[in-house]
Amino acid sequence: MSFDWSQYLNLAKELVGQATTPANQEAKLRDAISRAYYAAFILARNHLRDKEGHAIPKTGDAHKYVAAQFDISPDRMREKVAKSLKKLRLYRNQADYVDKFPGLVGIAKLAIDLSEDIIANLSRL
Numbered sequence: 828m829s830f831d832w833s834q835y836l837n838l839a840k841e842l843v844g845q846a847t848t849p850a851n852q853e854a855k856l857r858d859a860i861s862r863a864y865y866a867a868f869i870l871a872r873n874h875l876r877d878k879e880g881h882a883i884p885k886t887g888d889a890h891k892y893v894a895a896q897f898d899i900s901p902d903r904m905r906e907k908v909a910k911s912l913k914k915l916r917l918y919r920n921q922a923d924y925v926d927k928f929p930g931l932v933g934i935a936k937l938a939i940d941l942s943e944d945i946i947a948n949l950s951r952l
Contacts, residue, residue, distance in 0.1 A: 829926035830857070856935040857922040863935075863942035864919035868893060871912060874949050890916060908948050915941045 838850035872893050875881040898909035918938050
């Protein structure tokens with residue numbers, strides 16, 4: 828069955844305390860994947876900007892740019908950050924745009940693990 832995208836509105840209302848109908852579990856899991864990605868991506872972006880002096884694109888190109896900056900390094904930890912960011916972004920894109928998402932529960936758990944790994948690795952750089 829295809830995802831009922833209006834469930835995101837229910838989730839938004841739930842998050843601000845206006846819910847009349849709670850969002851379904853699929854909307855919550857999809858949003859969890861998206862939030863896990865953005866937690867890791869923004870911290871990676873800020874690391875490059877604040878600690879390494881990068882001028883990050885202010886467009887959607889920032890996502891590719893950030894991963895690429897970690898990927899071009901010979902440092903294994905930076906390469907791991909890049910690989911995990913790319914995988915997490917694929918999951919986020921699927922969660923945000925694809926009607927049917929098989930294995931959603933498992934991917935949501937994996938997304939959280941990936942995000943935690945990225946954040947831990949960033950703190951070690």
